[in-house]
Amino acid sequence: MSSRDTILAAVRANLPKPRDLPEVPRFESDRPASLAAAFCEALQRMGGRVLEAGSPSDPLAPVRAELRNSRLVCSATPEIEGARDLAKVVDPNTLADVDHAVVRASFGVAETGSVLLADQDLKVNALAYLAQHLIVLLDPGAIVHNLHAAYARPELRERAYSAFHSLRNRGYRRRVGPGRPGRAIAVCPPGPKDRRSDGRSLTAYGLKSRLKGRVLR
Amino acid sequence: MSKPNEPVEPQPRGARVRGDRPIDQEEAAERFLAAPRHQKQHDERLWSLRQKRDSEMWKIPEWEELRSLASLIKEHTLSRLDAYLETFEANAKANGVVVHWAKDAAEHNRIVQDILESRGAKTLIKSKSMLTEECGLREHLTAVGVDVVETDLGERIQQLDEEDPSHVVVPAVHKLRTDVANVFAAKIGSDPDDDDPQHLAAVQRMATRPLILKAAAGMTGANFLVAETGAVVVCTNEGNADLSALVPSLHIVSAGIEKLVPGNSDLAVFIRLLTRSALGSPITQYTSHFRGPRNGGEMHVVLVDNGRSERLGMEEFWTSLKCIRCGACMNTCPVYRRSGGLSYGTTYSGPIGLIIDPTFSARKYSHLPFASTLNGSCTNVCPVKINIHEQIYAWRKVLVRNHATPFVKSAVMKAAGLLLARPALYRAAVQGANTALAHLPRFVIYNGLNAWGKHREAPKPPGETFHQWFKKTRGGEK
Amino acid sequence: MRVGLFIPCFIDAFFPEVGIATLELLERFDLDVVYPPDQTCCGQPMANSGYETDAAGAEALFVKNFKGFDYIVGPSGSCVHHVRDHFTAVEQSPAVKEIRSRTFELVEFIHDILKADAFPWARFPHKVGLHNSCAALRSLGHATPSEVRAPFFSKPATLLSKVEGLELVEPSRPDECCGFGGTFSVFNESVSAKMGSDKVNGFVQAKAEYIVSADSSCMMHQRGCAERDNAPIKFMHIAEILNGATG
Numbered sequence: 001m002s003s004r005d006t007i008l009a010a011v012r013a014n015l016p017k018p019r020d021l022p023e024v025p026r027f028e029s030d031r032p033a034s035l036a037a038a039f040c041e042a043l044q045r046m047g048g049r050v051l052e053a054g055s056p057s058d059p060l061a062p063v064r065a066e067l068r069n070s071r072l073v074c075s076a077t078p079e080i081e082g083a084r085d086l087a088k089v090v091d092p093n094t095l096a097d098v099d100h101a102v103v104r105a106s107f108g109v110a111e112t113g114s115v116l117l118a119d120q121d122l123k124v125n126a127l128a129y130l131a132q133h134l135i136v137l138l139d140p141g142a143i144v145h146n147l148h149a150a151y152a153r154p155e156l157r158e159r160a161y162s163a164f165h166s167l168r169n170r171g172y173r174r175r176v177g178p179g180r181p182g183r184a185i186a187v188c189p190p191g192p193k194d195r196r197s198d199g200r201s202l203t204a205y206g207l208k209s210r211l212k213g214r215v216l217r
Numbered sequence: 218m219s220k221p222n223e224p225v226e227p228q229p230r231g232a233r234v235r236g237d238r239p240i241d242q243e244e245a246a247e248r249f250l251a252a253p254r255h256q257k258q259h260d261e262r263l264w265s266l267r268q269k270r271d272s273e274m275w276k277i278p279e280w281e282e283l284r285s286l287a288s289l290i291k292e293h294t295l296s297r298l299d300a301y302l303e304t305f306e307a308n309a310k311a312n313g314v315v316v317h318w319a320k321d322a323a324e325h326n327r328i329v330q331d332i333l334e335s336r337g338a339k340t341l342i343k344s345k346s347m348l349t350e351e352c353g354l355r356e357h358l359t360a361v362g363v364d365v366v367e368t369d370l371g372e373r374i375q376q377l378d379e380e381d382p383s384h385v386v387v388p389a390v391h392k393l394r395t396d397v398a399n400v401f402a403a404k405i406g407s408d409p410d411d412d413d414p415q416h417l418a419a420v421q422r423m424a425t426r427p428l429i430l431k432a433a434a435g436m437t438g439a440n441f442l443v444a445e446t447g448a449v450v451v452c453t454n455e456g457n458a459d460l461s462a463l464v465p466s467l468h469i470v471s472a473g474i475e476k477l478v479p480g481n482s483d484l485a486v487f488i489r490l491l492t493r494s495a496l497g498s499p500i501t502q503y504t505s506h507f508r509g510p511r512n513g514g515e516m517h518v519v520l521v522d523n524g525r526s527e528r529l530g531m532e533e534f535w536t537s538l539k540c541i542r543c544g545a546c547m548n549t550c551p552v553y554r555r556s557g558g559l560s561y562g563t564t565y566s567g568p569i570g571l572i573i574d575p576t577f578s579a580r581k582y583s584h585l586p587f588a589s590t591l592n593g594s595c596t597n598v599c600p601v602k603i604n605i606h607e608q609i610y611a612w613r614k615v616l617v618r619n620h621a622t623p624f625v626k627s628a629v630m631k632a633a634g635l636l637l638a639r640p641a642l643y644r645a646a647v648q649g650a651n652t653a654l655a656h657l658p659r660f661v662i663y664n665g666l667n668a669w670g671k672h673r674e675a676p677k678p679p680g681e682t683f684h685q686w687f688k689k690t691r692g693g694e695k
Numbered sequence: 696m697r698v699g700l701f702i703p704c705f706i707d708a709f710f711p712e713v714g715i716a717t718l719e720l721l722e723r724f725d726l727d728v729v730y731p732p733d734q735t736c737c738g739q740p741m742a743n744s745g746y747e748t749d750a751a752g753a754e755a756l757f758v759k760n761f762k763g764f765d766y767i768v769g770p771s772g773s774c775v776h777h778v779r780d781h782f783t784a785v786e787q788s789p790a791v792k793e794i795r796s797r798t799f800e801l802v803e804f805i806h807d808i809l810k811a812d813a814f815p816w817a818r819f820p821h822k823v824g825l826h827n828s829c830a831a832l833r834s835l836g837h838a839t840p841s842e843v844r845a846p847f848f849s850k851p852a853t854l855l856s857k858v859e860g861l862e863l864v865e866p867s868r869p870d871e872c873c874g875f876g877g878t879f880s881v882f883n884e885s886v887s888a889k890m891g892s893d894k895v896n897g898f899v900q901a902k903a904e905y906i907v908s909a910d911s912s913c914m915m916h917q918r919g920c921a922e923r924d925n926a927p928i929k930f931m932h933i934a935e936i937l938n939g940a941t942g
Contacts, residue, residue: 004318007474007522011299014530021293022286024482027279090513092464093430112499125511126463129456147500151485157446160312160509163459166500247885256889264868271842280844549842551872555886588883590876590890591743592829597842610781613745622745626882630746637704637741638752640733647708668881672888673919676709683707683714687730 026148035110036140036187042113043185046167051135051186063102063135063186070133071099076123077137079104079190092126101131104190105138106155109164111146115185118155118162125161134183136165139190226254228396231381231559237581239621242588245560246552249391259391260554263384267548269497270598283490288602290483291539295529301444301477302520308447312509315517322352325521329354329436329469330361332517336467338363338433342425344451344458345369346438347385347542348471348521351564366428368457370421377404383558383566386495386544391557435461437507439472439518440541441487445480448508449518452491452501459505466514468507474525475538487541490600494545528576533611537572539601546595546605552588561585568595572608575616583621586612644684651678697727699761701769701798703911704736710911716934717770717801723816723938724809731760738784739777743877751784758791766808767798770934772831772910773877775800780834800835801934802909806850813857816939820860823936824903824928825851826894826917828910829872837909841869851909851933858936866897875916891920899926905942909933 001009032038040050054061060079067073067080074095075082080102089095103122105115115136119125128134144150155162165183229252232245250256274280294301306316317332319325325348333341341363349355355365355376367373371388375381378400382388389397394412402409407420437458441450449470451458462468478484492501510516529535547553547567558566563574563582571589574582586609593606616622636643655678669675681689698721702714721728737757738750757778761767769775778798785791805811827849831837838849855861874880874890881887895917898906906928908914914930921928931940 002318003320003324006320007318007520007526008299008302010522010526011302011474011529014526014535015298016292016296016529016535018296019289019293021479021483022289024286024290024486030278092511096426096430114500114504119511126460129459129463147485147489148482151481151488156448156481156506159506161463161505161507161511163503163505164500166502166504243883243885246883250885250889267842274842274844277844551874551890552883552886555889587744587879588886590829590872590874590879590887592872592876593833594829594840594842594870594872597833597840610743610745613743614747615745617745617747626744626878627746630741630744630749634741634746634749634752637736637738638756640735640756643704643735647704651708668884669919671884672923673891673916674922675919676915679709679711681711683702683711684732686711686715687718687732691730 024148027146031145032110035143035145038110039108039113039143040187042110043167046113048113048167049184051184053187060137060186063137066135066184067100067102072097073100073102074098074127074131075102076121076127077102077104079137086123086127089124092124092130095124095127095130098127098131100133100135101127102135102137103128105136106142106162107150107153108138108143109145109147109150110143112164112166114150114164114166116150116153116155116162116164118159120159122161128163128165134165136183136185137190138185138187140187225395226252226393228252228392229255229557231383231557232562234562237578239584240562240581242556242560242562242585245562246556246588249557249560250555255391255393255557256555258393259557262390263548263554266496267545267598270494270545270548271497273493273497273499277489277493283486284600284602286486287490287541287600288539290478290486291601292536294477294479295475295535295538298474298477298529301479302474304444305442305447305477306520308445309508309518310447312447313516314447314509315515317517317519319519319521319523321523322521325352325471325519325523326354326357328519329471330358330363332467332469333358333363333434336433338467340364340366340428340432341434341436342366342368342429342432342461342465343436344438344453344461345372345382345388346436346471347382347564348438348473349436350382351523352471352521354471366425366432368425368429368461369453369455370418373421373425374400377401381559381564384544384547385542385565391559429460429464432461432465434467434469435463435465436469436471437462439470439476440491441478441484442472442476442518443480443484443506444477446506446508448506450484451505451507452488452503453505454502456503459503462505462507463511466511468510468514468516470507470516470518471521472518473521473523475540487600491541491543494598494600495543524576528573531576534572534576534608536603537569537608539603540569540573541601543600545598545600549594549598551592551594552590556588561588568605568609569603572603572605572612575612579616579619579621583616586616644682647682648685651682697729697763697765699764699767700728700730701737701761701767701774702730702734703769703771703774705915706770706911709915710932713770713911713932713934716932716938716940717768720801720805720934720938721768724811729764734760737774737778738782739774740877742777742781742784747784754782754785758785758794761794761798762790764797766804767794768801768804769798770801770909770932771912772800772802772828772835772837773912776830776834800831800909802831802837802851802854803835805937806854811854814854814937814939817858817937818860818939818941819858819936821904821942822862822864822902823855823905823907824864824866824898824901825849825855826873826898826906826908826910826913827851827870828908828913831909832870838870854937855907855933861936864898864901864903866901866903868897871897873913873917875913877912880916887916888920891916892924895921895924895926895928899928903928905929905931907931907933907936
């Protein structure tokens with residue numbers, strides 16, 4: 001008998017009395033009027049950095065300004081030009097010298113100020129953890145209310161790798177571990193020519209004035 | 218920076234482990250208390266986590282409902298664990314994951330060794346996994362020539378210090394910064410006088426990063442396994458699990474069979490509860506879902522039993538398998554905070570340890586369920602509503618029945634039981650003892666044999682008992 | 696209403712004034728209070744250490760003494776918790792189940808059954824730190840534990856609020872266990888004493904003059920620590936205050 005069979009047999013012999021799986025509600029009752037505003041507020045409450053919005057004609061100007069003095073930029077999104085072609089990377093550790101990585105998140109979560117970075121966003125998954133600094137572009141129209149809504153999203157079912165990136169409460173002593181790059185989030189929708197090949201449509205351009213971020217750190 | 222002339226308190230070490238002999242937690246706790254700087258910091262750090270947890274709890278109106286849901290989801294899953302294990306395996310395999318099954322710790326270690334050897338991997342980086350501690354994986358691999366590097370800061374400190382982790386979430390919480398500085402100075406060659414935490418963390422990061430970049434394999438644990446998607450979920454604050462899994466081309470996951478949850482909608486409940494309970498933050502900085510190998514890589518999952526299937530059949534104790542290893546019970550436990558996690562002498566300490574350790578070895582851990590005041594705070598903070606303090610009580614009965622308690626204690630309890638069943642005898646004994654207490658000199662009462670009197674005054678016996686008073690003033694029977 | 700007065704063993708032996716205050720307090724409400732003289736102990740000390748069979752004799756004696764009362768009332772949260780929740784060393788006959796369900800701790804009896812809302816004879820012009828034993832707090836539901844998300848209430852605080860001049864002060868750790876824990880206080884002495892010392896210190900920091908509790912067992916332990924530490928604080932059982940003691 002294989003270990004698999006032994007274990008399954010032992011489990012079956014010892015199963016507790018059957019009981020039902022409860023239905024998990026969505027807990028939508030405290031859904032805020034503006035998810036984008038709630039997201040930015042949650043993020044900033046936790047000491048997060050939101051880049052100031054650019055002008056409607058050049059929304060990514062602040063991002064490019066942020067990158068001006070970078071030693072090495074690697075971009076996983078066509079909106080920003082980088083110095084490495086991620087499609088050609090075979091060994092992730094060749095990205096160890098990346099100073100700034102730029103990626104576009106799949107979506108954000110207002111409850112926790114989190115962004116979801118999936119393999120299609122990162123191109124090389126380890127990029128988000130090897131780069132010294134991470135700049136995340138986030139469509140204000142792609143923000144869900146809470147984690148219940150987040151876990152209903154297709155990325156969590158379909159992608160081979162996906163990760164929520166979040167921040168801890170402000171005031172907690174920051175410990176810098178090997179995978180903790182500095183991070184900034186730029187809240188702006190993708191431009192028309194950057195529409196994803198998966199057919200997701202452009203959301204309404206929705207940069208509101210109160211999203212003018214403060215650079216906190 | 219530590220002041221150069223400040224006296225440094227040596228770090229108290231953990232319980233003395235001698236083969237299978239019962240661990241003496243009280244002896245180790247006493248040594249921890251004899252290091253007041255360590256004890257005070259430990260107590261305050263963890264109490265602060267408990268307060269942060271409370272603060273998060275008050276922000277979530279549905280908090281108690283979430284706990285109930287989490288408990289019900291886990292109980293359902295455990296009641297159909299065989300089906301969920303098979304579903305997980307099938308979905309993981311469909312995603313290109315290789316799934317292994319290990320009956321016990323030895324088999325787990327051998328499977329991991331075989332995977333590494335078949336790829337010629339001599340260097341392994343890993344993120345924190347209590348299961349790998351439980352199995353003694355690091356010792357096993359080191360003995361067969363594999364270089365293992367812990368990437369979690371707290372685990373790395375403990376690894377370098379050749380000491381077990383003391384807490385499931387913050388492994389080095391018992392150490393003062395001077396202790397950490399000394400460890401790094403001795404093992405990495407940093408400045409022993411610079412104990413600034415940011416500096417120490419940077420030192421560790423710089424020392425570990427090259428090892429991460431050239432490691433042949435990476436290993437992670439699993440906070441959750443999702444049956445519906447075949448996903449392995451890992452929550453960290455440092456991203457070290459992601460580095461361990463995504464940089465080398467070989468990713469191995471160690472997971473206990475009880476880590477299953479049915480689907481993503483269930484997972485959401487646990488992700489909302491886990492870090493709020495553990496650290497008082499809404500979520501960890503990285504919550505990662507691994508469903509398959511990275512491009513150009515390989516992914517293995519080792520499902521481990523090691524006594525879990527047996528515990529599933531214990532009517533009074535199977536719900537301890539709901540545990541999501543958040544450590545909230547440790548943070549709230551007043552005994553744990555004053556004893557230090559190493560005083561329990563085993564992988565799982567604190568309240569959850571008291572109820573699962575006897576299943577690993579009834580003899581070795583037979584004293585642990587008595588290291589509790591049964592106050593019940595642990596039960597109230599447990600996100601999956603394990604009735605921890607009631608299981609501690611139940612274990613005491615089991616251990617007494619199995620003659621696993623000291624002879625002297627059993628003799629005293631027997632005598633007390635007989636005395637308290639006989640009113641006349643009891644009355645005589647009480648009156649006699651009170652007379653004795655009132656007249657014996659201090660040195661007879663307060664000496665090494667009288668444990669009560671080591672740090673406390675004994676109660677002064679009154680002039681008469683209630684019984685005597687009643688008889689005298691109310692004329693006896695009414 | 697015929698009430699059986701349950702005087703726990705350690706109160707009989709060490710704190711008879713608590714038993715006296717309980718008796719007198721109940722009599723103030725015109726209840727018919729009976730003290731069965733052959734009672735000894737509820738069995739808790741043995742049972743809490745896992746020695747269930749050794750608790751059987753005491754439990755059987757308890758049942759024998761307390762048959763036929765409307766309520767059995769005792770000034771000890773831990774003992775009443777044992778009777779209501781753990782009293783299983785004896786066969787669970789209908790009579791045993793009846794007695795178990797009718798056993799009440801003093802504060803909950805006054806608050807829930809008598810629903811007393813005034814103590815005109817009581818006056819206690821002092822700063823008081825209220826200590827709820829963990830058994831009373833979490834098992835009998837005397838108050839909302841600080842780790843639970845629920846609206847706040849406290850039966851003992853409600854009763855004490857009716858005592859003229861009494862001011863409640865709260866320590867920074869409102870309900871951390873004091874470390875008595877029965878035999879824990881002896882077999883795990885160093886941790887127990889540290890917990891007791893910390894507990895007393897918390898009340899001293901809050902400027903309490905008295906520590907007041909519905910459990911003398913906890914207070915016996917805390918007082919022992921306080922005396923050893925020379926802490927400037929006094930102790931009183933809630934029964935004594937509600938019965939009119941002035942400190």
